[in-house]
């Protein structure tokens with residue numbers, strides 16, 4: 472008996488029919504995997520070009536009082552949709568839910584990451600907030616936390632993949648939001664700030680902690696929103712890009728000279 476033949480080959484008269492025993496299953500598996508990959512990428516391309524949900528979200532958000540522009544909303548929608556589930560989504564300052572709706576509807580199109588909507592609702596906005604979240608059909612994804620940012624941060628232990636900061640706009644309070652929540656954001660997670668061109672507090676905080684920081688890359692401005700991706704240490708090209716965006720922000724502020732304190 473030849474020692475280099477497996478029992479199956481010996482049964483078939485000792486002919487080493489390697490093609491049938493190993494090559495065909497490997498080829499078949501390769502074919503199935505390639506077809507599945509192609510199908511998946513086609514579905515993703517079709518998904519990216521499906522604007523129906525985005526259009527519907529725009530219509531729903533327009534029915535909710537708030538200051539967030541459509542471009543800012545679309546940015547939140549896309550960021551939430553692209554979340555990979557490495558952490559949750561947090562919002563500081565929800566008011567009646569306009570930005571929460573953009574975040575949650577984006578997340579619904581992606582991995583359905585939960586949105587923790589933090590607001591003390593001192594000005595009785597909670598009832599409207601709940602009605603609007605229901606109207607947008609995202610109650611299953613939104614977790615309201617009726618607390619201040621500082622109270623919530625003290626008890627919040629989940630990693631954060633995306634955070635939108637639009638709470639108290641005083642400089643010390645926005646800086647406190649940054650200090651409390653930055654450590655909870657995962658590496659490559661995104662921090663987003665609203666009103667960074669027209670309110671003194673957020674404006675100063677992002678200049679000091681985002682545009683001039685060594686811990687952020689892919690920094691940019693969309694209307695009044697500044698965003699950046701957390702990183703351990705950014706590279707020269709990242710700092711160059713941040714400075715270019717800071718110049719663009721300064722020009723934008725000159726053209727839109729309304730700053731609230």
Ligand SMILES: C[S@@+](CC[C@H](N)C(=O)[O-])C[C@H]1O[C@@H](n2cnc3c(N)ncnc32)[C@H](O)[C@@H]1O
Pocket residue numbers: 536537538539563564565566567568569570571589590591592593594596618619620621637638639644
């Ligand atoms: C500008 S509104 C938010 C608007 C909302 N993001 C939108 O797009 O419609 C600011 C909200 O921050 C809330 N707020 C104020 N102080 C806060 C704090 N310390 N922590 C969390 N939220 C706070 C207020 O109750 C208010 O609802």
